[in-house]
Amino acid sequence: MSRPILFFVIFITLLSCDKKENSVTDVQVLFEKVDSIQINYLGSPTVHDLDPLSQRVVFMEHSLSDSGHEIFIADFDGNILSSFIKDGDTRDTYGHIMAPLAIDGENSFMAYSFNGFIHYDFDGNLISRVKIVDFFNPGGRILGMGYGMEKWEGKYFYVNRGSKNADYGDKDFFDEYHTMYLLDPSTGIRESIIPFPENSLFMKGNFFFSRAWEPVFHISESKLYIVFGLEPVIYIYENQAPFNLISSIPIELPDYHYFKGSEKYNNEDVRFFGHRVTSGKISNIKYVDNYFVLSYFPGFDAADTEMSISTNTGPDFWNAMRKKYTTRIAILDSQGKVLNDFVPEGLSETSMKVKNGELWMMGKPNGEVELDYFQLFKVGLTTKGP
Template identity: 50%
Template sequence: MKKYFIFFITIAICSCYSKSKESVEKQIQEKPLKVSFDKIDSIKVDFLGNPNVHDIHPESRTVLFVHNYSMFSEDIHLADFEGLVFSSFSKTGDYPDTYSSLLSTLRIVDGYSFLATGYNGFMTYNFDGRLISQVKHIDFQVPNYSPLLMGHGMEKMGDKYVYINQDSPKDNDYSNKSRYDEMYLLDLLDPATGEREGIIKFPESSIFKSGKYFYRNAWDPVFHIENKKIHVAFGLEPVIYTFKASPPYELESTLPIDLKDYNYFKGADEYSEDVSFFGLRFTSGMILNIKKFQDFFLVAYFPGYDQLDTQTNFENKSQDEAKDFRERMQKKYPSRIAIVDSSGNILNDFVPQGLEPSSMLLRDEQLWMMEKPDEEVERDYFRLFRVGLKVDSN
């Protein structure tokens, strides 16, 4: 009798727990979290020109940015969080301590030095521009592309750095489907030795392993290092892949993201050298940046043109018509940010007011973004915002 009593009590408890769990899940469904951006701090730097912020170092309260005068001439500037530029110099030109051309954005190492990876190797400079050390690349190749933009540089992992793989096929032939099996998407860089190691290939479930052809740059990865994980999104594919941050860098999880009105190229049955095929990179949806911040994924993306606008884009137009069309498309399809939870639920999807979505930079658990400039107004300053997340229950 006692056994039966315990049995029934257990069933009742399990039943109550089940109902309680269902009630909580129902409540979550009925009252989902609403997560939005909250500007909590800012840095205004007085500077005339079009600067490109490379890094921010909260501990030393330093901003590192570059001003490009031309393709072969640029100045490096360092400012404090009060907006005062305290050091300026150039490391381009025919000098023994030049990095030549940059492969990645400059990275602040500590309160007195920064790291540059360029054609001449890994170069460490102090904040006055004096060369501290130089390590030549063991295996240097002229890069396929270098996204020198805020939020797109090398990310530290232990004593090394993770960065995009910048290699091109030696025969420059992208028509071979086996490329998608062979290519590494990221590199592990060692600034102490100059060595690099290719890591992370396309998972079998990736759209780039579907047997279709894609234009060059369709797979350009964006990534984020979190503890012992590497989160990666491959170009236009709306999926976050999480890999272990240690050899053999195994795939740990896959998180598809159902972005609203996301129009992206899903591959072609035949490869094409036509200009319109390469031009799809300007009309297809694209993941621009990802960050893991306070248990949420922040996904910056370009939504892509719809089918009609894509077709219109490749029609013959006069110079004025093409300019007018581009300006209309920029307003119609602004870059957006989706805030995503660990289950892939989109908690918010919006155009951030006055912020450049792709510029998200995470340093010392602080999220910084570049203010989106008004192209119609010339300014003698630029501003950075420190952004927090405001979590509400609807």
């Protein structure tokens, strides 16, 4: 494992106007890179999981290939220990994974897939397979270190990504929808949990574009923290059945512009579905050292949102928007007050993952230079100010 002799603090330089600077307190909480892993690899890796106890990293190469998507196992010293393919036409194939692969033991990982909950050892040998009860094709997937399942007492919390046949224009959709699953790999049962709270934005009778509500979450020793997509509220639940709602914390992110719903559902109207691109949305939440750490896209302001639906917009407009609006990190105290808001240097904002009480993030590659390695960073929080 690479342990830099000189630890360095990412001094948070707010890359925005004075209005955004005045929205945070005098006491700042900063990111500190306290450890790193460098894995020599040339390609387009997607890290699925890491584990400080077994000192293993699972990543995949998802580039198009006739031979399938390759799985790699590496250690914290950066050595690639094994690689294999499990989505081909083999007896132990997972078929199609529905979530990032999850390290679940000292020498094993699990695939939550079309073919069931499948456990492999780190050499790619099949350990066990349990078919999913009442399987149906989900509405999609997101793979990457910040979007994985979270293990709790032998089961896994994960997002309900819905069905390809879901009718988001049904007026009763939000009344009946459960936002998450509790997965049991030993039985194959997926228990639907966490309906929308009664006071949620999504229970106001309006319609939203698909995935506007998709939750991000973090589980601690006693609580389950959830943010429902674009809604700027942290909901706090018990982490045991029946997962009762304990409290909620409205949050005020700097210059956060989000879609508040429409009275009509029209997925063919750019003024409706265009908010998928322009709306603010929270993409990750972690609770570390009594602080909430969120990654979020701030969303277009009203003028840019209106311009985005114009027929006159072209590549120059969208290139300008990509530079103007970037995914950010907000650090909040336990009451929801923003203590800092910034774009982290050299870190992928959405990749935050807590394992064994440690916060880890992917290094953000330099888009101008192709590297023959990638990095993971253990990140600590430190304070500065009166």
